[in-house]
Amino acid sequence: MGSKGKKSALGVMVIAILFVSLNLRPAISSVGPLLETIRSDLSLSNSEISLLTSIPVFCMGLFAPLAIVFNRKIGMKRSITVLIAAIGLLTALRGVLPVYPVLLASSFFIGLAIAVISPLLSALIKRNFPTRTASLIGVYSFGMGAGATLASGLTGVFYAAFGWPLALASWSVLALFAIVLWQRIEQPAEEEADLEKTAVVSPWRNRRAWLMLLFFGFQSALFFSLITWLAPIAIERGMDVLTAGAVLTVMTAVQLVGNLSIPALLSKFPSRLLWTLVSLASGASGLILLIAGGSGTIWLSAVFLGIMLGGLFPIALLMPLDENKRADDVNSWTAMIQSGGYIISSAMPLFIGFLYDRYGSHDITLLLLLGYIGILAVLAVILNKKQPARSLS
Numbered sequence: 002m003g004s005k006g007k008k009s010a011l012g013v014m015v016i017a018i019l020f021v022s023l024n025l026r027p028a029i030s031s032v033g034p035l036l037e038t039i040r041s042d043l044s045l046s047n048s049e050i051s052l053l054t055s056i057p058v059f060c061m062g063l064f065a066p067l068a069i070v071f072n073r074k075i076g077m078k079r080s081i082t083v084l085i086a087a088i089g090l091l092t093a094l095r096g097v098l099p100v101y102p103v104l105l106a107s108s109f110f111i112g113l114a115i116a117v118i119s120p121l122l123s124a125l126i127k128r129n130f131p132t133r134t135a136s137l138i139g140v141y142s143f144g145m146g147a148g149a150t151l152a153s154g155l156t157g158v159f160y161a162a163f164g165w166p167l168a169l170a171s172w173s174v175l176a177l178f179a180i181v182l183w184q185r186i187e188q189p190a191e192e193e194a195d196l197e198k199t200a201v202v203s204p205w206r207n208r209r210a211w212l213m214l215l216f217f218g219f220q221s222a223l224f225f226s227l228i229t230w231l232a233p234i235a236i237e238r239g240m241d242v243l244t245a246g247a248v249l250t251v252m253t254a255v256q257l258v259g260n261l262s263i264p265a266l267l268s269k270f271p272s273r274l275l276w277t278l279v280s281l282a283s284g285a286s287g288l289i290l291l292i293a294g295g296s297g298t299i300w301l302s303a304v305f306l307g308i309m310l311g312g313l314f315p316i317a318l319l320m321p322l323d324e325n326k327r328a329d330d331v332n333s334w335t336a337m338i339q340s341g342g343y344i345i346s347s348a349m350p351l352f353i354g355f356l357y358d359r360y361g362s363h364d365i366t367l368l369l370l371l372g373y374i375g376i377l378a379v380l381a382v383i384l385n386k387k388q389p390a391r392s393l394s
Contacts, residue, residue, distance in 0.1 A: 014129060014186045015140055018122060020179040022144030024085055025118065027152035027172035028092045028111045029057050030228050030253070034157045034246035035165045037233060042165065043101050051354030053108050054229045055347050058221070060112025061119070062343030065336045068120035072332060077121050082183055084114040089176025096170025116343070120335040123318065128328035135319060139264030142315040146257040148175070149228065154250035157243050204321075204334045209384065213320045214338045216380045218345030219373045220313040223284065226370060227252065227306055229350040234291065234363045235299055252303040252310070259311015267319070274385040277316055281374050281381070284309025288374070292367050313377070317342075320384070 032039070032053045040050040071080040091107040091114075126137040152172055159168035204210035231252060235245035263276055270276075287305030290298045321334035353366045 010187045011129060013182070014125075015137070017179075017182040017186050018125070018137065019140055019144040020175075020182045021081060021085060021118065021122065022141050023148040023151075024088050024175050024179050025115050025145050026149040027175060028088060028107070028169075029054055029225070030149040031152040031156040031169055031172055033228050033230075034153055034232050034242065034249060035160055035168065036229065037236060038160065038165050038242065039104075045101065047354040047358045048351060049101070051229065051351040053104055054225055055349075055351040056105060056108040057112030057115065058225050058343050058350075059347030060109055060343075061116040062340050062345070062347060064113045064116035065120060065340035065343065067113075068117045068124075068332060068336045071117050072121060072124070072329075077125060078183070078186065081118055081121060082180060084118050085176050085179050085183065087111075087114045089173040089180075092176070093170050093173035096166045099166035099169075116339070119339055120332050123322060123335040124328040124332035127322050127325070127331040131326075134322045135264040135267050135315075138315050138318050138322070139261050142260040142264070142318060143257060145314075146253065146260040146311065150250060150253035150257050153228070153232075153246065153253050157246035161243065204337045209324065210321075210334060210337060211341075212380055212384050213317075213324075213334075214341040215345070216320070216377060216384065217317045217338050217342030219377050219380070220310075220317050221342050221346035222349040223370060223373055223377075224310050224314065225346055226349045226353055226366070227310070230353055230363065230366060231303070231306070234366070237363060238299060240299075248299055248303050251300060252307040255304050255307025256311035256314075257307075259308055260315055263312045264315050264319075267316075273316055273319070273323075274381055276312055277381040278378065280309045280312030280316070281378050283312075285371060285374050288367050288371050292364060309374075 036050055039045070039053075040047065071077075075083075088111050091111050095104060095107055122141055123138075126134055126141065130137045156168050156171075159171050163171075228249070232242075232245040232249045235248045236242065240248065259280075263280075266276060267273070283305045287302040287309065290302040290305065294302070317338075318335075321331055321338055325331050325334055353363075353369070356365055356369075357363060
């Protein structure tokens with residue numbers, strides 16, 4: 002393939018990565034704006050409705066190691082095609098059978114599909130764009146953020162027009178576009194052969210891998226807790242469903258800007274610690290405003306929280322890529338980090354629902370999230386002191 006053809010193939014791959022990543026959040030983030038509506042319509046408790054976001058996140062952790070198996074057995078391209086199709090079909094099923102068991106089952110299998118896709122995309126980026134990983138992680142995280150933004154912003158509008166079952170099911174359309182584009186990518190055969198010959202470096206006995214796992218887990222806990230509960234917090238402060246959905250949209254829209262701008266800034270000012278602390282300071286400001294301020298400060302809080310989420314996620318995604326040179330090692334490290342990280346974060350929305358059922362107020366929720374920010378700051382400082390890899394033996 003000539004240089005022009007190679008550039009064209011890589012361009013198609015960038016667009017395909019964008020559209021695949023668009024599918025990795027709407028099935029989860031579309032539930033947040035409709036949380037109270039679904040809970041009331043199906044006569045559920047806050048703990049039960051929280052499972053709709055906790056279960057997929059738990060599965061994203063539990064099944065992330067399957068990415069290695071999928072890659073070895075059926076290949077990266079075919080794996081992602083099948084799994085995106087599954088996300089689309091399961092999301093559509095919510096509109097056909099809008100009952101709690103179906104919502105739970107679809108949440109489980111959608112979480113499994115996302116679990117496998119995420120490490121495969123990171124490995125694909127490392128393999129095909131080794132000198133531009135930050136920029137491509139920006140595309141990847143932008144796509145995920147765009148999916149979350151569209152779902153949180155438009156689901157309320159679709160609900161007003163069609164009801165909540167079709168509002169949830171509407172996001173299945175994104176899978177069609179992703180599959181069409183993904184079928185056009187070309188996968189280098191020589192890399193597949195190389196993966197079979199060279200042993201993968203296991204991250205499970207590496208201290209830095211475990212620190213990265215914790216970092217990913219707590220930043221993910223912040224994201225899913227806020228995606229799930231920011232709209233209900235706004236409703237608790239006196240907003241209606243559509244306005245609360247707009248607050249969530251503001252947060253995810255600002256996050257979207259961060260998903261693109263932080264990787265770009267890292268290319269010029271590569272200090273991971275600096276941008277991590279800036280992101281955390283913004284998030285702390287947003288939570289303090291929610292605790293101390295009235296309903297008028299919710300919009301500004303959403304901006305600060307969006308800055309935090311937009312910065313932390315691409316930094317967390319870059320960690321295993323910075324640490325490893327080979328695509329298969331990136332796949333292994335990412336699978337481990339996201340496995341444990343998502344399992345940690347999966348319990349958080351459910352735990353918040355339990356606390357709200359018990360105390361009837363989200364003040365304790367916001368204090369809990371402030372504690373996560375403190376933990377992330379400590380982890381960022383420790384990870385910044387890079388040392389030779391040490392095992393846990």
